Amino acid sequence: MPLPPRPDRHVFPSLPRRPIRVVLDGVTMLPNIGTMFRLGDAFRIERLFVCGGADVEPHRRKLAKPAAGTIGWVPFETAPNALSVVQQARADGYTVAVIELADDSVAPHELQTDRPLCLVVGAERHGISAPVLALADQRIEIPTDGLGGSINLTTAAAIVLYEASRRYPLPPTTR
Numbered sequence: 001m002p003l004p005p006r007p008d009r010h011v012f013p014s015l016p017r018r019p020i021r022v023v024l025d026g027v028t029m030l031p032n033i034g035t036m037f038r039l040g041d042a043f044r045i046e047r048l049f050v051c052g053g054a055d056v057e058p059h060r061r062k063l064a065k066p067a068a069g070t071i072g073w074v075p076f077e078t079a080p081n082a083l084s085v086v087q088q089a090r091a092d093g094y095t096v097a098v099i100e101l102a103d104d105s106v107a108p109h110e111l112q113t114d115r116p117l118c119l120v121v122g123a124e125r126h127g128i129s130a131p132v133l134a135l136a137d138q139r140i141e142i143p144t145d146g147l148g149g150s151i152n153l154t155t156a157a158a159i160v161l162y163e164a165s166r167r168y169p170l171p172p173t174t175r
Contacts, residue, residue: 012073018168019116020045020161021089025082025132026052026123027153034066035154036121041070043165046116048074051082052123082120083131089118090135096120098128098136099156101149105141108163112138117164121157 007015022045027033033050040048050056056063056078064071079085086096095113098120111117120136122128128136142156150156 009073015044016170017044017046017075018165018170019094020164020168021047021049021085021094021116021118022157022161023049023082023085023089023118023120023132024051025120025128026126027121028052028123030055030060030062031066032124032152032154034063034068034071036157037063037067037070037074037076039154039158039161040074040076043161044170045161046075048076049079049082049085050076051079051085053080082129083135086118086120086132086135092116094118095137096135097138097140097160098122098133099141099153099160100128100133100136100139101141102139105139107143108140108160111140111160111163111167113167117168119157119160119164121153124153 022036022040024033024036033056036048090096094116096118097111100122120128120132140160142151142159144151
């Protein structure tokens, strides 16, 4: 089956986006942030929020290379911390889901929401901050069978974003 044609770069910013906000809580590794830009483009998310002091300058090689040119058209903002961004998302009517290993975590296909989604991804070493975890409506984890017990944050985000994007299909004429 042939792939649908890609939208024109000049038209792309005006195309509809999925009602998904992605919040990076304390993620500072530039390759991970760059990959999140690429995922934001792939799933045409509403906005990416980089929180916690990461240096998001498009010319930085460690950011630009994994982003593969997507920094120019993925809407994003930086914020000093994720808490205020998540609080605003809740006030705007978003369901808050976090990718986190916890006793009450569910698999990605069990994501429940009938509202727009605010997906929070935490830093690899520290995870999601406690105040943000307290605001979560759902916790999502990727079941793994290996000894490590977890996977890279961008891989986990890709799995969850794929599943979430199925719940928010784009109009057929904009694909």
